[in-house]
Amino acid sequence: MSYIPGQPVTAVVQQIEIQKLRDGVNLILGFSIGGGIDQDSSQNPFSEDKSDKGIYVTRVSKGSPAEVAGLRMGDKIMQVNGWDMTMVTHDQARKRLTKKNEDVVRLLVTRKSLEEAVRQSTMQH
Amino acid sequence: MDTESIHSGYSHHSNRSRGSNKQSDRSSRDRHKSHSRDSSSRSDKNVIISASSAQPQQPDQSSAPTDAQDDNWGETTTAVTGTSDHSLSQEDLAGFGKETDTPAEKLNCIRFLPLVLTLLLGLLVLVTPLAFLVLPQLVWPERLQACGTACEGLFLSLAFKLLILLLAGWALFVRPTRASLPRIAVFRALLGLLTLLLLLSYWLFFGVRILDSQDENYQGIVQFAVSLVDALLFIHYLAVVLLEIRHLQPCFSLCVVRSTDGETHHYNLGLLSIQRAALVILENYYKDFSVHNPALLTAAKSRAAKHLAGLKVYDVDGAGSEAATAQSRAKIAAAARHRDTSHNELYYEEAEHERRVRKRRARLVVAVEEAFTHVRRLQEEEKKKPPGDEMDPREAAQAIFPSMARALQKYLRTTRQQHCHSMDSIQAHLALCITNNMTPKAFLESYLVAGPTLQYGRVCLQARQWMLVSEASVTSPLRHGTEFQLKCNDFSLVVTSKDIPHVKLSEEFVHPKSHKFVLQMQSETSV
Numbered sequence: 001m002s003y004i005p006g007q008p009v010t011a012v013v014q015q016i017e018i019q020k021l022r023d024g025v026n027l028i029l030g031f032s033i034g035g036g037i038d039q040d041s042s043q044n045p046f047s048e049d050k051s052d053k054g055i056y057v058t059r060v061s062k063g064s065p066a067e068v069a070g071l072r073m074g075d076k077i078m079q080v081n082g083w084d085m086t087m088v089t090h091d092q093a094r095k096r097l098t099k100k101n102e103d104v105v106r107l108l109v110t111r112k113s114l115e116e117a118v119r120q121s122t123m124q125h
Numbered sequence: 126m127d128t129e130s131i132h133s134g135y136s137h138h139s140n141r142s143r144g145s146n147k148q149s150d151r152s153s154r155d156r157h158k159s160h161s162r163d164s165s166s167r168s169d170k171n172v173i174i175s176a177s178s179a180q181p182q183q184p185d186q187s188s189a190p191t192d193a194q195d196d197n198w199g200e201t202t203t204a205v206t207g208t209s210d211h212s213l214s215q216e217d218l219a220g221f222g223k224e225t226d227t228p229a230e231k232l233n234c235i236r237f238l239p240l241v242l243t244l245l246l247g248l249l250v251l252v253t254p255l256a257f258l259v260l261p262q263l264v265w266p267e268r269l270q271a272c273g274t275a276c277e278g279l280f281l282s283l284a285f286k287l288l289i290l291l292l293a294g295w296a297l298f299v300r301p302t303r304a305s306l307p308r309i310a311v312f313r314a315l316l317g318l319l320t321l322l323l324l325l326s327y328w329l330f331f332g333v334r335i336l337d338s339q340d341e342n343y344q345g346i347v348q349f350a351v352s353l354v355d356a357l358l359f360i361h362y363l364a365v366v367l368l369e370i371r372h373l374q375p376c377f378s379l380c381v382v383r384s385t386d387g388e389t390h391h392y393n394l395g396l397l398s399i400q401r402a403a404l405v406i407l408e409n410y411y412k413d414f415s416v417h418n419p420a421l422l423t424a425a426k427s428r429a430a431k432h433l434a435g436l437k438v439y440d441v442d443g444a445g446s447e448a449a450t451a452q453s454r455a456k457i458a459a460a461a462r463h464r465d466t467s468h469n470e471l472y473y474e475e476a477e478h479e480r481r482v483r484k485r486r487a488r489l490v491v492a493v494e495e496a497f498t499h500v501r502r503l504q505e506e507e508k509k510k511p512p513g514d515e516m517d518p519r520e521a522a523q524a525i526f527p528s529m530a531r532a533l534q535k536y537l538r539t540t541r542q543q544h545c546h547s548m549d550s551i552q553a554h555l556a557l558c559i560t561n562n563m564t565p566k567a568f569l570e571s572y573l574v575a576g577p578t579l580q581y582g583r584v585c586l587q588a589r590q591w592m593l594v595s596e597a598s599v600t601s602p603l604r605h606g607t608e609f610q611l612k613c614n615d616f617s618l619v620v621t622s623k624d625i626p627h628v629k630l631s632e633e634f635v636h637p638k639s640h641k642f643v644l645q646m647q648s649e650t651s652v
Contacts, residue, residue, distance in 0.1 A: 028651075032649050032652070033649070033651075059649070
């Protein structure tokens with residue numbers, strides 16, 4: 001998942017569709033995010049490249065809509081409902097995920113195991 | 126002689142400030158000196174001086190002579206007119222301001238009375254201890270015990286204490302009086318009484334215990350004198366605290382509003398009586414308030430007149446006098462319904478005036494800047510060369526003045542300030558600016574902005590006689606909600622006082638090492 005500046009970013013992504021759960025007034029998804037272009041990316045335990053300022057999933061609550069939909073800890077979120085998440089601030093990411101008028105969010109996430117899986121499948125041919 | 130006792134209107138002056146209208150007194154007394162004694166009984170009737178306004182002096186003068194000539198004035202005439210055989214001619218009017226002080230010495234003496242009393246008291250204070258020391262030596266010198274070094278020490282201390290007392294008294298009491306207040310200054314009177322009481326009691330004791338019994342213990346007498354001077358020094362300390370220090374701590378905030386144009390200023394004062402507070406406010410008035418310009422108020426007055434003149438009420442049914450309130454209510458209702466376009470006129474008039482003022486101002490600024498470029502200070506080395514056209518500041522000002530005079534005059538006319546600035550004052554100001562290397566903008570500032578009254582010299586410094594109008598007694602102290610008015614000829618200052626709120630200040634200790642920070646670099650938000 002490292003990128004070369006100036007070159008387009010390519011990644012193997014998985015689409016995850018999460019139905020928001022209504023908890024009183026709030027709509028919750030059930031996971032926590034970390035990262036962002038205004039944050040210190042060297043503290044990120046999940047990223048391979050410590051200069052990666054993307055949004056990562058740091059925690060997934062047990063039994064939450066996110067876990068049910070297949071989101072795992074350590075995933076990097078590339079897109080939310082079509083909006084890019086690779087170059088956003090932490091607060092912008094939070095806002096994109098917690099829009100009150102959206103009941104479902106479709107995330108494009110990537111993880112290391114996906115790459116491995118794709119490489120293995122291409123190697124087998 | 127009866128004529129001498131005619132102080133026409135003098136008894137009517139009891140509620141006015143002392144220094145006011147000396148001219149009417151002087152000239153009226155002069156006129157009455159030549160009148161017959163029959164006028165004495167009628168002089169009280171025709172002097173119309175009301176307590177709340179300073180009437181122009183003409184009605185006094187013109188009516189008084191008619192009184193003298195017509196013995197049947199009370200029966201035959203129903204109105205006092207200004208046209209009598211002895212109506213004033215122009216020369217008499219011109220002579221109003223120029224009369225000499227001789228008949229009015231009495232008024233001036235009253236002004237100096239406090240100073241005279243203070244000096245007398247000071248003299249008494251100086252003489253008493255010395256008298257205590259000297260009298261025994263004069264009256265029974267042979268029986269006095271000689272006292273040695275202790276006495277000399279006491280003499281020295283007495284001398285220095287007296288000197289200090291005199292200097293301190295001079296510093297505190299012998300000062301030019303700022304103003305004459307309507308009532309006596311309570312604290313000063315009290316202090317004077319206290320001092321007098323002290324001196325009297327000491328004299329009493331001296332007379333009874335020492336003079337009568339012819340005490341031989343001279344050291345005791347000297348100590349007696351020294352104790353008097355100590356007591357006087359403490360009274361002086363009390364005077365300092367009461368007169369100077371007590372009112373320094375601000376307790377009240379006074380809001381002063383000018384009645385004609387609403388200009389407002391606030392002052393913080395301490396515990397003062399109403400008359401002293403009025404004095405402080407007046408001193409600050411000349412410094413803080415911009416000069417009163419009656420020419421600026423005419424527009425509002427004409428608008429008000431138009432409002433009033435718009436409607437007339439005709440009494441068709443012949444109703445009684447109680448219809449007056451009904452009439453005014455009808456007027457107000459009709460005015461509310463009437464589609465009034467005067468606001469439109471006001472708006473456009475003001476916009477037009479603003480535009481005109483700005484244009485004239487621009488022309489003035491350019492003219493002045495150009496004028497200032499013509500004058501240059503002569504450098505040191507140029508002074509040694511044979512003089513070309515050297516001018517002193519006044520001449521330089523006169524030389525460059527004509528080029529900006531027209532623009533300046535037009536600007537002053539537009540802003541209606543032309544009566545405040547005479548040509549001499551403008552040239553003097555210009556000379557000052559040139560001498561001190563001021564920029565054209567600095568020169569213009571006093572004409573573009575209306576400054577405080579003190580800036581304008583004699584021309585705009587009109588009435589220095591003010592009337593204090595107050596419901597409470599003027600020697601009573603200021604309180605929250607006190608209101609009073611300071612009236613002068615053209616306007617009045619309305620003063621209201623409010624308490625300064627009691628401030629509750631509490632402390633919070635912050636340890637200098639308690640400021641610790643952590644970088645918030647990796648925030649985690651749950652969604």
